[in-house]
Amino acid sequence: MSIKPPFTELEINTQDSGFYEGYSLPIALISKISMVLLVLWALVFPVGAGEMLSYVNGTLLKSFNVFYIIAVGVFAFFLFVVALIPSTGRRTLGVAGQKPEFSNFSWFSMMFGAGLGVGLMTFATAEPLGLWGSNPLVVSGAVAGNSEDALQSAYRYTFLHYGFHAWAIYVVTGLSLAYYAYTRDMPLTIRSALTPLIGRFANGFFGHIIDVLGVVATILGVSVTIGFGVSQLVDGVYSITGAGWMMDTTGETPVATKTGLIVALVLIMGMSIVSAVSGVGRGVKYLSNLNLVLSLILLLTFIIFGSFIFAMTTYATSFVDYILNFVQMSFGAYSPMSLEEFTAAAPASVQALGAEDLASVYSSATGPWGSLGGFTEGLPAAAAALSEADIAAAYEAGNEGRQFGWQAGWTTFYWAWWIAFSPFVGLFLARISKGRSVREFVLGAVIAPSLVCFAWMTILGGTAIDLSLTDEAAKASIVGASNSAKLFVTLEQMLSGGFLQAIIIMCVVLIMTFLVTSADSGILVMNTIMSGGAEETGVFHRIIWGVILTLVIGTLLLAGGGGLSALQNAMIIGALPFTIIMVGMVLSLTKALYNDARRDN
Template sequence: MNDIKPPFTDIDIPTADAGFYQGHSLPIALASKITFALLTVWALLRPGSAEAILSLLNTEVLGVFNMFYIIAVGLFAWFLLIVAAVPSSGQRRLGKEDEKPEFSTFSWFAMMFGAGLGVGLMVYATAEPMANWTSNPDIITGGVAAHSAEAVTSAYRYTFMHYGIHAWGIYVLTGLCLAYYAYTRDMPLTIRTALTPLLGRHLNGPIGHVVDILGVVATILGVAVTIGFGISQLVEGFYSITGMEWLLQAGQDGGPPAPSSVGLIAALVIVMALSTLSAVSGVGRGVKYLSNLNLVLSTLLLLVFVVFGSVLFSVSTYGRALMDYILHFPALSFEAYSTGTPLGDWQSGSTTFYWAWWIAFSPFVGLFLARISRGRTVREFVVGAVVVPSLVCFAWMAILGGTAIDMELSGIAQGAIIDASATNMLFATLQFIVSEQVYGIVAIMCVVLILTFLVTSADSGLLVINTIMAGGEEETDTRHRIVWGVLLTLVIAALILAGGGGLVVLQNAMIIGALPFAFVMAAMCVSLGKALYRDHYRDLFANAGEQDLAADRRG
């Protein structure tokens, strides 16, 4: 073991020397653009075909790979907790031994929170607890009744699972892999770098290009779904403030009114225009300032629910649900149900959907987390980006979602929140806890918060996409950020129109696109484990060599 080889670090990603693509990898850039150009044209010219085929493929993916998603994500979470707990790996610094973090703890937390789950928390703070209060494994098996007081604990058990350690673990696994190689081995900050302990020099060619392209595809689709849900809630918010009827259309199958295609496209154009402007300004300015604003506005919204909402019910629910979540954490990590059964159908449509969404989002959030986390230790990274955000998400959902549930349990809402669309539940809840005058102010604040969360997610995504295109270079040409801003807008618009104004086609495309990257993530997990193990032994032998040398000198 004392002749252990040095790690492979000679990653070579050829980039164009001149022209529009100067500094960018042509195979990655062109393959990614052609893929999404074809998807856009297909969705616009053959919307019926796109919807039918993507729906069929989505059903097959969820049915065949349900167990794979569940087991893989469970392993990711436990792997990170173990890595953080082991002294030899947890104490390693992502950078030089004496390097200080680039961003303050407040800005670091604000940026990772906004990029990771900002929009999702706005949409699902009430919708997720309400959905699990309507249906979860305990309800399906007859253990408790839907919409009962007894069903609250199990509702939050699965809510916490979907937005807790497993969710953030997906992001942080990708981010830790990228940051570890980039900052401790001076390698490019790009997806293929994370597989070097397994594939070595084979990544300096087509295999490496494929890995990076899969990262770009997953990133764009993950960001697209997040923006899709966000603009839907943004339209609902504008409607609640202005009453403009053109913003909504009749719901499908007798459901509640939903945002219209015109409203969604208008909101999309506004969001992407602002996002592109912010992305052009870079991480140090646009993303940082918007993220800080997000955190301040989020705190204000939370205070509204603390002051006017069901705070006692929410706090007691939080305590019980957190203990229940901890006790059930091992089982939740690996509990996979057979597809084609009521439990399997629930899991594939709920948990597996979330895991696919977070995996699709992980190249973007992971690379972004790596970009802002230089100088922090592995343990600090895992605790600060997995455990702490999870606890904040739990509090957020317990307070906002708990208020919504309490309004229904007490009979005040009389089904109005339950019957609302997922993107309108937040506004429906606010209407029951504040006066009409206060509601107008809070609704405007929510719309601004949704908008800034959307802009933060989209501009961060544009920065990450261009970093991958440029072979890991963090500073890229602003022209390419603008081009990808336009292309991302077209992709989202085309998939929304293919779904008749709904988000189903967008969701299906995301789940399908996430599957290949899920296998990449599994390989990344093995790769990082190997790198940490071998680096530990390199350090041991290096220290032993220094001690022998010191002994020789003394002798």
């Protein structure tokens, strides 16, 4: 039986003249209007906007936590299968015999800078330390937080959040876009990846909405990354200059002031716009190469002055543990635990409590961050009078709820962040991967960067944990610091004098270049989507989107009393519809690869 040729007649009408020449007017206008309305809402009603985003986010997590977890598990296994099958793995993303545009070093540098960049600077120490104090084993009561027993489970979930699953999210989008763009000569835009499923519907309004969702997810994903990075940049500059206007030191943990955040944001985005105007081949490429060189210098500093033997031992044991638990972490999803479910699982003495006391016990037992000791201390008088065995049984009865709360607050947050980032990074990966095979793309963009992330997390984060295990004063300083300051506090425990200042200055430069790389790449990608897949776009429009991105980040940083929570909530909300699109990408690519193999035969 003959197989029909694939649908490739994708038509994205662009303007022939005027201000939007070369751009799809519906995509550009819907995207801009959506972002302008978000900015105005956050400006006019900052507190209400923050509260509304928090409410919607909480509601979505309760309903879609399982969907997020299962979907990402499917993405990872799908890519491994595609790479291992000979007929699909050897396919070239381009015409036969085509050579890659960039060297392996530049390809990896740009991929690494765009895919993670400043996230590693912020979370290389913050992630392992945070999970050392709170992970599913700690939440269940199996091990004590911030103890030597919690080390293995801390790195099990650190590797989960920055490993194969995380990079698989990027590569699902990137591989889908590259496959249609370079093997079928279709536009490099989001809707192309769904054409095997939706066919000619991609040419109409439905196709415009798909691309708009890609733009919105990109803006929100990049916004959160830059928000974290700007906060860490302020911490770094403060540690060098001691400028009081940049940090609020009145609380237990110093935090960046609103003024410091906005000044740093304007500086970074100004540099990003200049870099975006210069394009991929110059600004983005050179900055990415600089990023990788400075990253290696920082890594070498920790290898020489940090706890390298401890880190490598941790790497080896944690990697084995990660692989052994890979399937369970891929598909082990939790749902919210209702009061009725908790009551049924609790001992009879707890069931006999009054409604108000029972609700209090339920709330404490299902709280994702509570230990048994904290749970016991916070019990109402009637519940505190129960036997130790009944109190322990009540805590155990709430384990399912605690696991859900932890998973939603950690793993699902990360999956939403990576998914929101995936239109940007995926399209960018596709843009720089022409001429590479499917297997090379999967191995080079899933396995290789994951192994580097693991090394980064164990060397930097392992040093911070080792210092905390061996020195109580160091532990108090490092664990008590804000996430954005943990790297600098760890360096202060390792180094001193002029060398310390030099390394902190280098870290500040590295954070700046990572931020600029992320932002300018995002600007270029947004313009590519709105121009129907064109790789070269108008300079003026890059500037406009740089300004819009600055306004979105700035207003959400100020919403709800300030901070990163509004940015994070908006990102998780924006990631959900794109997760559905990504599931469609997997189905579409499966169909395309299968039918193309049949056509070849």
